Amino acid sequence: MRAVQVRRTGGPEVLEVGEVEEPVPGPGQVLVEVDAAGVNYIDTYLRSGTYPMPTPFGVGLEGAGRVVGLGEGVEPDGDLREGALVAWKQAPGSCAERVVVDAAEAVPVPDGVDAETAAALMLQGLTAHYLATSTYPVAEGDTVVVHAGAGGVGLLLTQMVVRRGGRVLATTSTPEKADLARGAGAAEVLGYEGFAARARELTGGEGVAAVYDGVGRATFAEGLDALRPRGVMVLFGGASGPVEPFDPQVLNAKGSLYVTRPSLGAYTRTREELLRRTGDVLAWAAADELSVRVGGRYALEETARAHEDLEGRRTTGKLLVLPGGAAEAELGRS
Missing domain, CATH: 3.90.180.10 (Medium-chain alcohol dehydrogenases, catalytic domain)
Incomplete structure (x- = not known):
């Protein structure tokens, strides 16, 4: 064969x-x-x-x-x-x-x-499922950032967040990709440059409940600035490279933030969960x-x-x- x-x-x-x-x-x-x-x-x-x-x-x-x-x-x-x-x-x-x-x-x-x-x-559908329902379970009225909103995970994750009553601020790199993200249900589409400041503007200065980040190095640090107090940074990939080491004290200074690095294997540990x-x-x-x-x-x-x-x-x-x-x-x- x-x-x-x-x-x-x-x-x-x-x-x-x-x-x-x-x-x-x-x-x-x-x-x-x-x-x-x-x-x-x-x-x-x-x-x-x-x-x-x-x-x-x-x-x-x-x-x-x-x-x-x-x-x-x-x-x-x-x-x-x-x-x-x-x-x-x-x-x-x-x-x-x-x-x-x-x-x-x-x-x-x-x-x-x-x-x-x-x-x-x-892979992508199950990833979107565990991200939206388990890693940070989106609640009615939550606003979240979904990076790479026109990618395979991004399009599915956006739909699942909206299904749960959440509001998605998606990031994309081109107008064509922005149209796809909107078609999946994104309320707003942002460019990567300055996305954290824009996310704060769109949440009245509060910040978002979670950032779903499959990009990694290029977006991680700024993503922390987009979060509300006790917000959750969900780092599930590294398309732009691994995240640079950082002092956990940063999480305290920015509002008692959480950071998690989940994997699909950990969320499908049993046949029943799969x-x-x-x-x-x-x-x-x-x-x-x-x-x-x-x-x-x-x-x-x-x-x-x-x-x-x-x-x-x-x-x-x-x-x-x-x-x-x-x-x-x-x-x-x-």
Whole structure:
């Protein structure tokens, strides 16, 4: 079968597409024919060596597809039976024609949700869900900042905050991205420069309840200035690089602030929690209560270009690799 591999770390050019031995599901695993695999920043961190990993390794963690084989201990008449459409957030080597997925990670996809939508929602949809409902549970009337409001997480997070009765001040870098953020429900769209001062103006000088920051180094320090007393800085990513060390006394001086660095793994520690969160997100998508934007579709051989587009901030929404089908020629670059 064909798969994308990293044999040495580096830029997108190190991604290789070639024939590899087809995986065999072990106990408690399923073999899946991949319809769509998600492209995420963590893939670029692994590829570049920012997150060290022994080489060679398969690219991609997230996806959706049909079960074609069952390992020992997986019930053939259960939700993960052969032919069932499933999705997952954590299966190394997902940018391939087939991948082995731990049964504990494989989530049944309900009727009304296709493979592309399911793949697009696993990492980013679950991230938006735990951010808005658990890390800082948005309350009716809260105003929050959502950075990168036209990105994959940003668009979903904005919708979930609004669903809970919150008000979103989104940051974007272009007028086109601003339009997308507004379409997702953002009340105001700000540029990155001076966003904290503008957020204070829009809250009558009080500051916002929370800042959801997946950008990191470029926005973190100013984000603290946007918070109200006892506000929460939710640092969930570092697209611009890691945050520089700072003195915790700063949090006292700025109003007894909180800072947290959450991860999806910590918010899906059990099968029950994973199913609860995916149940919400996929049900909203099935009911057309959650809009999912796919910003680009790529053939397996175009995975390097997908990484280039993501790192170059030329995209909006979710990027997908389609191992078994032709990719769309058009890429959303707004």
